[in-house]
Amino acid sequence: xxxxxxxxxxxxxxxxxxxxxxxxxxxxxxxxxxxxxxxxxxxxxxxxxxxxxxxxxxxxxxxxxxxxxxxxxxxxxxxxxxxxxxxxxxxxxxxxxxxxxxxxxxxxxxxxxxxxxxxxxxxxxxxxxxxxxxxxxxxxxxxx
Amino acid sequence: xxxxxxxxxxxxxxxxxxxxxxxxxxxxxxxxxxxxxxxxxxxxxxxxxxxxxxxxxxxxxxxxxxxxxxxxxxxxxxxxxxxxxxxxxxxxxxxxxxxxxxxxxxxxxxxxxxxxxxxxxxxxxxxxxxxxxxxxxxxxxx
Numbered sequence: 001x002x003x004x005x006x007x008x009x010x011x012x013x014x015x016x017x018x019x020x021x022x023x024x025x026x027x028x029x030x031x032x033x034x035x036x037x038x039x040x041x042x043x044x045x046x047x048x049x050x051x052x053x054x055x056x057x058x059x060x061x062x063x064x065x066x067x068x069x070x071x072x073x074x075x076x077x078x079x080x081x082x083x084x085x086x087x088x089x090x091x092x093x094x095x096x097x098x099x100x101x102x103x104x105x106x107x108x109x110x111x112x113x114x115x116x117x118x119x120x121x122x123x124x125x126x127x128x129x130x131x132x133x134x135x136x137x138x139x140x141x142x143x144x
Numbered sequence: 145x146x147x148x149x150x151x152x153x154x155x156x157x158x159x160x161x162x163x164x165x166x167x168x169x170x171x172x173x174x175x176x177x178x179x180x181x182x183x184x185x186x187x188x189x190x191x192x193x194x195x196x197x198x199x200x201x202x203x204x205x206x207x208x209x210x211x212x213x214x215x216x217x218x219x220x221x222x223x224x225x226x227x228x229x230x231x232x233x234x235x236x237x238x239x240x241x242x243x244x245x246x247x248x249x250x251x252x253x254x255x256x257x258x259x260x261x262x263x264x265x266x267x268x269x270x271x272x273x274x275x276x277x278x279x280x281x282x283x284x285x286x
Contacts, residue, residue, distance in 0.1 A: 005221055005223075006224070008224040008271070010225070011268070012251070014226070015251070019252065120232075120259075120278075121254065121259045122264075122274070
């Protein structure tokens with residue numbers, strides 16, 4: 001039988017966040033994808049990837065929102081909802097804390113990267129991730 | 145003239161990887177040779193049908209005397225975390241290839257979506273290796 005390192009199951013949870021961030025996904029869904037209990041999962045995920053599953057999911061949503069702000073003219077509300085977040089207030093707060101400016105200010109600050117170079121989608125997703133920060137003030141955001 | 149012949153992926157289980165790349169991705173076996181005098185080292189390569197001069201080596205993660213146990217474990221973990229490398233595949237029809245592979249149970253990370261260079265998607269092999277499947281636009285250069 002194939003040897004499966006424990007991290008392979010955790011990667012499934014990380015992939016779920018990357019693949020389905022636009023759905024009302026939460027940490028319980030990620031734990032299910034890894035086949036682990038919620039508490040054990042959160043601990044192991046953080047050990048493997050250096051960030052809590054909640055933090056990773058929110059960061060992914062913010063990164064996708066930032067990409068949409070750069071590459072589309074869709075409204076902030078529309079973008080917030082389309083990355084799986086329900087509360088525009090929490091979204092704006094988390095976005096400001098992460099990127100240091102409001103979503104609209106961010107949009108005017110950054111021209112689309114595609115105008116400068118053809119960058120593969122996976123590079124945008126990985127290198128576009130904002131620096132990790134704490135999200136404990138808005139624990140409701142990722143669930144919302 | 146220098147050309148690419150093979151590129152290597154670490155895999156956790158060669159039989160599992162072989163089944164995945166042939167039965168699910170639709171590649172063909174190029175070489176499957178076990179060498180008894182080299183500790184049963186197994187040289188296993190697969191490649192896309194119709195592209196005979198490029199292969200992927202499905203390499204088992206060796207223990208001693210090649211890697212000491214700590215290195216072996218580190219490589220295993222890095223592959224399982226999905227950070228050991230990426231293979232970029234192209235296809236004529238991303239949606240059709242996605243439907244076909246998805247129907248065979250392949251774990252996709254990205255569904256086909258528009259990008260400036262074409263239609264992009266990605267999936268994992270059983271070990272955790274990342275493969276992108278891209279339909280490039282006519283005008284795009286890689």
